Amino acid sequence: KLFGALTPLDPRLGKKLIDPLTNLIHSTSAMSLLYECIMTIVSGMPNHTASIQLCVSKLRVMIEDSDQNLKYLGLRAFAQILKHHPKVVSSHKDLVLDCLDDRDESIRVRALDLLYGMVTKKNIVDIVKKLMGRTD
Secondary structure: OHHHHHOOOOHHHHHHHHHHHHHHHHHOOOHHHHHHHHHHHHHHOOOOHHHHHHHHHHHHHHHHOOOHHHHHHHHHHHHHHHHHOHHHHHOOHHHHHHHOOOOOHHHHHHHHHHHHHHOOOOOHHHHHHHHHHHHO
């Protein structure tokens, strides 16, 4: 968390941390550490596209997990990434749409918030169809 707070203030720190953070993201099985590494990259190095794509792929695994807490944190991180990289997150629209069927209301609300930011002219019909299907 400390590095996440400091990297926006000192760009040199982000350059020094990118390799150790990506190594940790690749190698750790500790989900709390994985999440903190991802959030450090998202908040401190949002323009490092390769690392952001790695983070999104790891977050997808978290969201697909049966643990509701991991799913919620993954969606929360997606929302942060959506601010700077909407196309990267939008490529996982199917996963976010699936979260609308989750039994946990907080996950459904988080997914709905994400969809709001993901809507484009190209995908609005698919998203509206899915939402309309939920009202039946």
